[in-house]
Amino acid sequence: MSSLLAIDVRGLSKRYGGRAVVDLVDLQLAPGRICGFLGPNGSGKTTTIRMLCGLLTPDAGEGHCLGLDFRRDAVAIKRQVGYMTQKFGLYEDLSIRENLDFVARLFGMPQRQAAVDRALERLGLASRQKQLAGTLSGGWKQRLALAACLLHEPKLLLLDEPTAGVDPKARRDFWDEIHRLAQQEGITVLVSTHYMDEAERCHELVYIAYGRILARGSEAEIIAASGLHVRALHGSVDALTVERLKQAEGVLSVAAFGNALHIAAQDEVLLERALAALPGTGTLHIEPATPTLEDVFISLIARAQDNFASAGGR
Numbered sequence: 001m002s003s004l005l006a007i008d009v010r011g012l013s014k015r016y017g018g019r020a021v022v023d024l025v026d027l028q029l030a031p032g033r034i035c036g037f038l039g040p041n042g043s044g045k046t047t048t049i050r051m052l053c054g055l056l057t058p059d060a061g062e063g064h065c066l067g068l069d070f071r072r073d074a075v076a077i078k079r080q081v082g083y084m085t086q087k088f089g090l091y092e093d094l095s096i097r098e099n100l101d102f103v104a105r106l107f108g109m110p111q112r113q114a115a116v117d118r119a120l121e122r123l124g125l126a127s128r129q130k131q132l133a134g135t136l137s138g139g140w141k142q143r144l145a146l147a148a149c150l151l152h153e154p155k156l157l158l159l160d161e162p163t164a165g166v167d168p169k170a171r172r173d174f175w176d177e178i179h180r181l182a183q184q185e186g187i188t189v190l191v192s193t194h195y196m197d198e199a200e201r202c203h204e205l206v207y208i209a210y211g212r213i214l215a216r217g218s219e220a221e222i223i224a225a226s227g228l229h230v231r232a233l234h235g236s237v238d239a240l241t242v243e244r245l246k247q248a249e250g251v252l253s254v255a256a257f258g259n260a261l262h263i264a265a266q267d268e269v270l271l272e273r274a275l276a277a278l279p280g281t282g283t284l285h286i287e288p289a290t291p292t293l294e295d296v297f298i299s300l301i302a303r304a305q306d307n308f309a310s311a312g313g314r
């Protein structure tokens with residue numbers, strides 16, 4: 001039976017050289033939603049995305065993408081998916097319009113000119129259509145890459161680190177565009193990113209490490225479910241003390257946030273014990289802090305590393 005969800009897959013798995021790089025991943029995403037896909041380098045995000053859009057054959061898994069069986073109907077799914085990689089290929093010596101026209105030709109699109117016009121209009125590129133792609137800034141190149149992804153009017157966008165290396169203003173504009181596409185056109189978006197400010201702009205998040213999903217939900221849900229206790233420490237702390245704190249029993253992460261250090265732990269008693277053992281506590285100001293997404297993700301990966309090491313890898 002097909003699903004009302006845009007993405008509804010279970011047990012997605014892929015192994016390379018005997019190593020599970022995507023391990024029994026379940027993903028569900030409703031139409032028109034924006035889901036941030038986060039995780040450390042090499043955690044399996046790209047592999048998952050490539051399996052979803054039919055570019056890579058999974059070893060296991062079943063389910064639906066856009067109501068189609070994601071294994072059996074991979075070709076039909078590809079026609080309705082826009083996939084944008086971090087290293088999008090543009091022809092630098094072709095203009096914006098020529099680049100889009102080239103992509104439209106490549107896909108044998110009917111009414112090519114109208115499709116290119118619409119893509120130019122949709123992403124505010126019409127006034128620059130004659131400009132050579134090679135002369136565009138990173139932000140405009142990325143906008144052009146997104147326009148190319150949208151040429152065939154996809155219902156689902158799979159964006160793999162689309163804003164890597166792009167300045168904050170251009171990233172913000174890009175995200176405004178993503179929200180417009182989701183809100184006004186009902187396009188569903190799965191987007192991988194390493195930026196926490198981008199994670200905060202998603203409707204929901206999935207956090208993956210070692211090929212396994214460790215957390216999912218809205219930002220607030222993930223923070224609440226983490227059960228993490230965080231203290232903000234203000235004052236002068238030397239590098240050796242920071243190192244000792246990191247090694248203290250129960251402490252999952254120690255990270256600088258502006259002028260404060262955030263120390264996170266699952267067990268509040270162990271956290272207090274580690275802080276009480278600090279030298280010169282009289283000169284330090286320590287107060288409870290609300291965990292940030294970054295606190296939660298760093299702590300999740302610390303715990304996953306311990307589990308992975310004790311299981312001897314996979």
Ligand SMILES: Nc1ncnc2c1ncn2[C@@H]1O[C@H](COP(=O)(O)OP(=O)(O)OP(=O)(O)O)[C@@H](O)[C@H]1O
Pocket residue numbers: 016017021039040041042043044045046047048
């Ligand atoms: N074709 C391949 N052959 C062997 N190993 C691979 C192949 N493709 C990916 N891997 C490995 O699978 C793991 C997951 O890679 P993947 O690119 O999916 O991670 P990622 O989460 O997208 O990482 P990043 O954030 O760095 O882009 C990595 O250890 C990678 O080296």
